[in-house]
Amino acid sequence: MFKLSKKADYGLIAVKHLAMHRDEHACSATEIAEEYGISTMLMAKVLQKLARQRIVSAKHGASGGYLLAKEPSQITALDVISAIDGPVLITSCVTNHGNCGAADKCSVREPLRRVNESILSVLSTVTISHMSEEQHEPVLVELQT
Amino acid sequence: MFKLSKKADYGLIAVKHLAMHRDEHACSATEIAEEYGISTMLMAKVLQKLARQRIVSAKHGASGGYLLAKEPSQITALDVISAIDGPVLITSCVTNHGNCGAADKCSVREPLRRVNESILSVLSTVTISHMSEEQHEPVLVELQT
DNA sequence: TCGCGGTACGACCGAATTAGTCTTATATCT
DNA sequence: AGATATAAGACTAATTCGGTCGTACCGCGA
Ligand code: SF4
Ligand code: SF4
Secondary structure (H helix, E strand, C coil): CCCCHHHHHHHHHHHHHHHHCCCCEEECCHHHHHCCCHHHHHHHHHHHHHHEEEEEEEECCCCCCEECCCCCCHEHHHHHHHHHHCCCCCCCCCCCCCCCHHCCCCCHHHHHHHHHHHHHHHHHHHHHHHHHHCCCCCCEECCCC | CCCCHEEEEHHHHHHHHHHCCCCCCEHHHHHHHHHHHHHHHHHHHHHHHHHHCCCCCEECCCCCCEEECHHHHHHHHHHHHHHHHCCCCCCCCCCCCCCCCCCCCCCHHHHHHHHHHHHHHHHHHHHHHHHHCCCCEEEEEECCC
C-alpha cells in the first residue's frame, strides 16, 4: 500500500546511528546490524547502496567501516529512501517495466503528481539532524492542491 | 517502496468519475471500468470496498450503479485510499501480523511516526473537489519535524 | 607477506503482498 | 420472469520484497 520498505527503514536507522557516533570510530555493518538485531548481510547491502550514492563513505580493511559523508543536517530522509529504493513515485504511471494502461484516459494523474510533489517536499524537509533532536518545531510545507 | 496500490489508484479514478457525473445517472462498475480500460471485475471490487465505507452508495438492479454518498469537497484522498488499502502506515511497526523485531532498540520509530502524521495530513487536505478544480491554490500544511 | 576483518556486487531463493479472476448469491427495475 | 446490477469471498497468477550466498577485492597489522 503506502509503506516504507524495510531496507529503507534500516537505512535510516544506520544513518542515524552513524550520526550519533560521529567523530568516533568508523562503524562496521556488523556492528550496526547487531545493535538493532538485523541480519548483517542485509545491513551490509543497505550500507552499500548508501555508499554508492555518497551518503556514507566506506573504509575498507581491518577496523574499517562506514562514516557519514555529509553533515547530518545535509542529509534528508528523501536522500536515504531514494538511495535505497529508487525515486519516490506514488503512482505506477512511469515505472520500471511498462507504464499504466489507463494513462491516456486517466484523470487523476495530474492531481496525484501534485500530491507526489508534496510528499517529496515533506520527505526532503526532515533531515537526519531533525530526527535526532528532541524539540520539534513545526515547519510549514506548501501543498499545491 | 512508497507507492499507491493500483486498487487505490482505481478507487480515486472511480470517485472522481462519479464526482464528474454527479446529478446524472448512477454509474455502473462496468461503465467506469470500460471508460478507463480497467477490468470490470476489479473495478467492481474496488467500488464494493468504497461502498462498505459509505463513500459511495450502491443501487442494485437494472440501470443501477454507484452514486457519491457525500459532497466531493467532503471526500479526501485519504478516505479513498484507506477505504481500499486499510490505514496508511509508513512503517511496519504495528501491522497486520507481528511487529518489527527492532522495535525496542529502534531510534527512528518516533521521528517516522511524525513523518507519517505529515503524510496523513497532506492526504487528508486534498479532496476530490480539489482534484477536479483547475486552479491550484497552495495550502500550507504543518509539519512536525 | 600473509591472513584477518572488512567492503562490493550480483545472482539467487523463498516468502509475502498485490493484481486480477471466477463463482455464487442477492437485489431491483422492466 | 428475465435482464442487469451489486455483494462477497475463494482462488490463482504475477510481482515485489526480504534475506542469503558466493566470490572478489581491499588494506591494516602481526
Ligand atoms: S495513469 Fe492514472 S491510473 Fe495509471 S498510474 Fe498514473 S495515475 Fe494511476
Ligand atoms: S520499529 Fe523502527 S525499524 Fe521497526 S518498523 Fe518501526 S521504525 Fe522501522
